[in-house]
Amino acid sequence: MKEKPDVLQGTLALMVLKTLDVIGPQHGYGIARRVEQISGDLLAVNQGTLYPLLLKLEHEGSIASQWGASENNRRARFYRLTAAGRRQLQAETRDWEQSAAIIARFFKIKAEDLV
């Protein structure tokens, strides 16, 4: 449990970017829902932590935001992926796939492979 926040910081940002990439502009609740749906318990509680993260991503220029109307016609802040964010997502996806592949290979190791 103790390591969860550390992992969360890095992975949550990546999940947000990926979500916005797939479903297009979305408000905070929408993003939280999708992340919860896909990741299970990662964002089942403390969904509020998403908002500082969104602000950070916005400061970094990966996403942009503007006010718009939500499904029930209320004012909501909609976030969308910028070009820089897309590039960042691609780069990080590559990195993740690489490290995941390496780790996967290690997990498959059997004693006889190393002899």
Add this chain to the structure above:
Amino acid sequence: MRFLQRFLKRLVNFATGRHADQRLQDEIAEHLALQVDENLRAGMSPPEARRQAAIKLGAAQPIRESHHAEQSLPLFEDLLFDLRYAVRMLARSPGFAFIAIATMALGVGATTAIYSVIDATLLHPLPYPNPTELVHIEDYLPGVSAKAVGISIPEVKDLQNSGIFQYMSIYGFGSVNLTGSAQPARIAFKPVTPNYFAVLGANAQLGRTFDPHDSTPGFNLEVVISDGLWKREFGADPHILGKALRLDNDVYHVVGVMPAGFRDQGQSTEERNTELWAGTGFAADPAPPPLRNNRLRLGTVARLKPGLSIAAAQQRLDALVSSLTKQFPEDYPAQASWNVRLFPLSETVVGSIRQSLILLFGAVGLVLLISCVNVANLLLARASARGREIAVRQALGAARARLLRQLLTESLLLFLLGGVAGFAVLFCARKFLLELIPESLPRLNDISINWGVFAFAIAASLAAGLIFGLAPAWMMSRLDLTATLRQEGRGSGGSRERSRARRVLVISELAFSLVLLVAAGLLLRSFWDLFKVQLGFNPDRVMAVQTWLPVPNNPAADPYQTATQEAVLVREVLHRNRTLPGVEETAIGNMDSLPLGHGRDDLNASPLIREGFELRSNQAPSIDTSIVSPEYFHLLGMTLARGRLFSDQDLEDTPSIAVINEAAARTYWPDQDPMGKRIRLDRSKPDWTSIVGIIADARTESLADAGTPQLYLSIYQHPAKDLAIFLRGPIDPGAIPAQVRSQVQSVDAELPVFHAETLDSVLSDSLSVRRFSMEIVALFAATALLLAGLGIYGTISYVVNEQTREIAIRLALGAQRGKILEMVLRQGLSLAATGAGVGVVGALIASHLMAGLLYGVSPNDLPTFAGVTLMLTTVALAASTIPALRAMRLDPITTLHSE
């Protein structure tokens, strides 16, 4: 990149104060609304739906805080907050703030002032391109213990062709008669080899400098003039180039004007203010024939090949010297062991002053330390007053690191304000302060209060604030919470630690002050001894006025070529000036005979070839030689020890005679009677000169040096060009220059008459740098003493304050009031004794380091040490008396009631 972008956005938000809190509130409200809708759809009851939505969102306050932290820069915000708080705290105790800021202003201001002098003289390179390439070259003959013996033209050629230097130049320094305008003028003048400006890398603002490859053996009759001379004598004439100037009866043409900012290099202020340069190869008239053993006593300056270090150049030079020694064994006898050494040019320019400046910087550093200690002490004293405040804040949950940061911000602000105030005072008083600096200080004109100096002041105060603010902040932040809250900090553990820290601070303050006081005392005694020294001559009511005869390049054009020709002028000038109002006696001598007035003695010494000692001139020692008229000795009150002085009958056609001083007799004829011994002074003339008299030693060369060997010749036998007319009597110094000028010019209208000065002022000028450093150190020492007194007063007051209850109980139980006084004073005395003990050790180290600046007083001088220790102890006792008296007069009843 992304990090930077984020930082910039946050910085902008911080600077513009833009908040995103409302946006977050709106977003969260919307988030909750959507979640509640969802929960309702899932079949929850409305209250339950709202409760679950809130749970899922998490705690709202931490979210807001971290959102806010992301929006802006919390570190900066805290700093701003701390600063605002610190300003409020300082404003609430203006007395404390004023004293602390004034103390720091004093320390930082004084340090910055000295730094600005050091910045201009020691740190800033010479005002020429690539100054580290510039060197000064000296020839030594350690075998016959002769140094700076000069250099011959063939040696110059060898060095120029050695491949070590880009350019290597030699130069003379003197002055020259500029005639042709309304009044003949004497102009500071340098004959230089034509590559001189190429060595310095300086160019003319108008016209050109000399062609560095010009190989004319004698004067090439071209001159370069300074901007000052151009404006003063020629009204900044734009058509000056090609104009003919008459210098010492020779005609030269102006080829260039140097820029206004150009300053020549050299050892003396006069030399650096040279206004006229003439190109010469020093190999034809009036220079002696360019032979290897004809050493010219000239200055040298060279520019090393780029990238060559002085050490590497010295190695190659040593190799060259040893091959030359083999090649010319006749000229470089092995026993003389000729060698040539390189020195950085910057060292020759500031060499003499370096030690004094380092002393001043050390002294001012101590003052800064003492000021810092004093402020740290004040901060500690405040710690006890603010103990409750700190404890309450800690109890309310302030983190220790946060508290430390805030306390540190407060002390940094205090130190910084002090530094800025000190700099501001310095900046406003700079004109006044610059006037206090003696004119003989090298590069005085370059001293400025600039941005670099400001940066130094800020850096010094920040560093001081960090070092001396950290400890009090540290101690303040580690209070024992419960004890402090319960009894307002009195008697708690932290307080004992603080009072120990205060004792250490006060002891170090006292020790630093003692070091400064000892330094000031020793300098004062040296100065006093120099001031009171037996001169061996009498400078009272003596005035010297200079008039120099021309030295034309062609000896035939010289109207005063022989001693007989010059004697006519000398007799007439002496005779006429004797009739001036107030004048009782007159004499004439060359510049070397002007006591303490010539800073270039090295260049004016002649070889002393003693009959029966030396066979060759280049093995001969050199001796300071003055040429004087017979009246000179009587006018200056110099006493004859043996033999006789010159008379009016010793003329060019009678045997040549000389007078020496006792130091010369001791040095050069150690076991013999020099009377009647014969010497030769000019290698080109075979005539012998006999010693006929010995005079008592006088400090004509340097006040600090009792016995420099001196040789005197008669002007009626040896003509001299650089004349000083000495006048003694109750004369009017204001009127005399014009009177002497009209008398001299009625004999020869072409002679300039200039630079009239009393010997008393020459004497005090020669002490000016010493006086300056002594006065400054004394000022610093007085400041230190004052601060130390304040420090000990503060500490003893604090101790008394802490012990109020104890003292009251003692009094209530019947203690004698005298005992109480004694008890408090003993504490002050023990602090003073410890401080003095530590200080004496430091002072011994410091006094040995500055031994070179002392005269006539040992670095371990007991009276100085004892006197200073006594003084410090007295001040410490006096400062403790006030709180001690307060303790003694304590009313036990009231005190115990109020506690």
